[in-house]
Amino acid sequence: MNVVYVLWLREVKKYLRSRVQIVASLGSPLMYLGVLGFGLGPVFQRAGEGKYLQFMAPGVIGMTVLFTAMFSGIAMLWDRQFGFLKETLVAPVPRLLIMIGRTLGGATVAVLQGTLIFVVTLIAGFRPASLLAVPLAFLVIALIAVIFSALATAIGSSIKEMQGFQMVMNFLVMPLFFLSGAIYPLEGLPRVLAAFTRVDPLTYGVDGVRGLLIGRTHFGVALDVAVLLGVGVVFVVFGAWRFSKIEA
């Protein structure tokens, strides 16, 4: 059995066994969906932008993927001192394979969570423009998952203390989410804010998913995918490099 497969399978097994955590982690996106969705819905509609729920659903899916992927980075930090990671670091296996197995596993879990949220949005009334677009949208979601799973691996490999990770969560993950156009349109933004949104990989992810699912896109799906692929390659290489530098 392949090393990558076994490490990938491990992440998926752990996810599928953590039923309580799965339900709990749906809470946050559900709140955004419910509170913002129904709260700001009327305003959005009056501004002539259509149904806010339709607009927001891809954003909430993107948010879920981002958060789940970054949390797997926290798990890695804990793992490093108290768990399984040390076992992999001392095994006669190239670090690259270990990093790939973990990152793919983390990305898969993020996609699974994203899928769950997608189903929830459907229940709440979200309607994709076409059924054919859904598998394509999932490819883009998978790209987002890989990007942030790799980033989480890079961060998890570089930080030694839990406090460091709290800082990352507050000063990196939340800005990534809020500056991504997940909950507001990208048109007509003040110049500085617009600049920030362009630097955020999640912006292109959410825009791509939105483009495929409801036909509304700011950059064009092609550009979105191109940017995601490029950023993906860079982050995976960066993550692999940081992982190889771990001194236990």
Next chain:
Amino acid sequence: MTARGRSTRLASARATDVIRVQHVVKTFGKVTAVNDVSFDVRAGEIFAFLGPNGAGKTTTIKMLTTLLHPTSGALELDGLDPTKHQTEVRRRFGVVFQDPSLDSDLTAWENMDIHGVLYHVPRQIRRERSQALLAMFELWDRRGDLVKTFSGGMKRRLEIARGLLHTPKVLFLDEPTLGLDPQSRNQMWTLVRNLNKVEGVTVFLTTHYMDEADRVADRIAVIDHGRIVATGSSAELKQQTGTDSLEGAFLKLTGTTIRDESATAADQMRQVSRVWRR
């Protein structure tokens, strides 16, 4: 064979030395964790590093297990240099760290299996040996249970079982009975002595428990402040210092017993983990 150069060790190195450490130094910035340490471990023996926390025991194990590079000096495990032949050396040892490295969300069997895959143990052998080891360590009945339901002693036993899956030449045990109750400690000692006899595996353990070193080890190296103060069997050390207990010998050799050291980030995380432990 590596050239030995000038050596102040009493015993000459044997061809059956499984571990050879010569004048190894490890510094972390201004801190010298290991300060010119030299020793040999013979094949098939149980060798103990006895010393207080912060003496350099874990750092030495990390260097031998390829996790750290020495600042200077030479290391050899089964004739190979851990810094130059990482993968080859890793096949030859198993290690049980001070902090658990099991996956608590997986079953005992799954933990064994992943280890087998990581160490390229062929599937059939993997299965047979996992079965044999789990039975030997009285964990066969719990093989399908999640590790998070195991007691501290059981987890430790599983880690040792796992460490032996790929038939290593050396088994490293870093503080193997730390945090265990007296019965589990006793069980562990019997287990370690047994598998040394049955499997023929060389055991390198670190400890700050006198009784552990006394009861389990064939030879002991007393380490303090990163230096080896004395090496020999328990009887030899008592004779050298003219005392009748290992504790007395240790006191004579090092001058003090317990000392305070500053908490590291690892210690802080250990405290947090204790709060959340079952």
